[in-house]
Every structure is written in structure tokens, then in C-alpha cells.
Amino acid sequence: QVQLLESGGGLVQAGGSLRLSCAASGRTFSSYAMGWFRRAPGKEREFVATISGRGGSTYYADSVKGRFTISRDNAKNTLYLQMNSLKPDDTAVYYCAKSRAQVTSPSYSLYDIWGQGTQVTVSS
Numbered sequence: 001q002v003q004l005l006e007s008g009g010g011l012v013q014a015g016g017s018l019r020l021s022c023a024a025s026g027r028t029f030s031s032y033a034m035g036w037f038r039r040a041p042g043k044e045r046e047f048v049a050t051i052s053g054r055g056g057s058t059y060y061a062d063s064v065k066g067r068f069t070i071s072r073d074n075a076k077n078t079l080y081l082q083m084n085s086l087k088p089d090d091t092a093v094y095y096c097a098k099s100r101a102q103v104t105s106p107s108y109s110l111y112d113i114w115g116q117g118t119q120v121t122v123s124s
Helices: none
Strands: 004-007 010-013 018-024 034-039 046-051 058-060 068-073 078-083 092-099 111-114 118-123
Touching: 004 092, 018 034, 018 092, 018 118, 034 068, 034 078, 046 068, 046 078, 058 068, 078 092
Parallel strands: 010 118
Antiparallel strands: 004 018, 018 078, 034 046, 034 092, 046 058, 068 078, 092 111, 092 118
């Protein structure tokens, strides 16, 4: 059973940067796509970014395109989310998730294993 553990969240001023990491257990990390989602206070969980199993394909929500970069290091079983030009609206708990498929998808229902989340707070 794959387990996911996020880290790297924190408090940052608007315009700043953070890098989130998600460490995965298991030997088949490269066999499936991974994604980042977030839940802001009082809002539904929303898709942020996804990356294919081998890292060749990525897809972003419009709200983060050009500011966030998803990547993965399959040798280290680790997923990353580089977040630049952060805005107060990016404040949320960020979750990494494992997809059932190898190809990218923003569909929440395709993701079957989730981390516990890491808080990102952007002050104005």
C-alpha cells in the first residue's frame, strides 16, 4: 500500500515562493500519475496540477498556470510542487495524491491515495 507524506508548507508573503514535497513509499512510484490538490477555508477541494508517471506530461489549473511547476524524481519516489509569485488566494491545505492511471487527469475521482496535507498560508 502506497503512503504519501507532504512537507514544505508554511507562511510566506505575497509574491514569495515555496516548494512542496511529497514522499511516497512503495516500489512502483513511476507506474502512476501524481497530482496536487488544495482546499481553501470554506471551499471544496480543487485540482492544482498533475504529472504523468514518467514525468513527460503535466497539466495545470488555470489559476496556477505560469506560477506553479509540478515535477517528480522517480529515483527518490518524490513529487514536488514549486510555487512562485504566491497570492493570498493560494492559501489552502495542499494535498498530494496518487492516480489509478499513468496518464494525467484533473479528475478527483481518479485519485485513490492521499497524503495528510500541508498548510500553505500567503499573507498580503
